[in-house]
Amino acid sequence: MRFARLGPAGSERPVVVAEDGTYLDLTGVTDDIDARFLASGGPERARAALASLPRLDVPEGMRVGAPIARPGKIVCIGLNYARHAAETGAQPPAEPVVFMKAPDTVVGPDDDVLIPRKSAKTDYEVELAVVIGSTARYLDSTDDAAAHIAGYAISNDVSEREFQLERGGQWDKGKNCETFNPLGPWLVTPEGLDVPALRLRSWVNGEARQDETAADMIFDVPHLVWYLSQFMVLHPGDIVNTGTPAGVAMGLPGQPYLRPGDVVELEIDGLGKQRQRLV
Structure with missing residues (x-):
């Protein structure tokens, strides 16, 4: 559904x-x-x-x-695609890299995205979002994860790279600016979805930027849900952003970061499309 x-x-x-x-x-x-x-x-x-x-x-x-009202928390996974890790100059992580986004960053899938004051490096990240449907704590194995997933959605983990990487080493500063998590258009329940086969794509001003399948994740969805449950309680309505493929502005020659008037489009097979204007 x-x-x-x-x-x-x-x-x-x-x-x-x-x-x-x-x-x-x-x-x-x-x-x-x-x-x-x-x-x-x-x-x-x-x-x-x-x-x-x-x-x-x-x-x-x-x-x-956004297809979920008032999400509890947004747990994000960094560097979860090997080619994306490589384009940032990082080694693929041995364990999931975890950071948080505040729920008030969530906006609709086609709402405007605000470039923060003094920003020079606002970036896009198409991601598969997992919506938690029932409480998960200390899951015994990855086999237990599916029972706690309500469904999936498209997430744009918008990031300001200077704030994230050059202003004290706190990723959260580059991830929690206003409007920095467009979500939706739909919450799609799991039945019939071949999650590893889902193809994630993004475009900026009509130019293709990202194109990879969820099978290329370093840590797949069951592993992430199991792993996170060892460190925090996942509640119904929580969201897990599972990482972005290669092709973000930070990894491209000339670093073509977003500017006012740019249009970002994102799509994941079976989950719909997003379109945001940068203002």
Whole structure:
């Protein structure tokens, strides 16, 4: 199933995206797509009610919000593709590199992205986001991870590289600027998804920049969920950004970082598309 949230920021309406691209109103099942919805079996209730959900007339140009309201925490994995590690001059890590993004960085998939004041190195990163559906703590093995995954989405882990790498060594400073985590358009439940085969792509002003499959991750999704559960409790509504492929501005000749007016587009097979304007 594909879940989405439509409408102005702060007033989004939960919907199911039907196979034909139309929208089914989910307000009879839940007020929102959030941690409570996921933890209480909301996706299963929505599936059971699917045949009776009313079709929703959506005006052309209606804003699409992030598919999860008020995520708990965003746990990010750095250097999780070998070619991306190489383009940054880093060795592939022996264990996952972990950092955090604040939930208030999350915006809709097509919302504007704000270039921070004094920024010279704002960068894009298409990533596969894992949405946690049930509490995971101290999982025994990677085989246990699937039971705790509600679904997947596209995430743009926007980064300011000078803030991240040249201002004291704290990655968080380059990762938590306002609007720095466009998410969506959909939360797609796991059934039928061949996650390793998902292809991640990005473009800047129509020029292809990134193109790799999730099979190229150094640490795959089950390993990441298991690993993180050894260090923190993962709660329903938490998000795990699983790393970006090669092709970010930081690794390209001339370092073509983002400027006002640039347009970034991102796509992952089966999970939809994003489009942001830099302002």
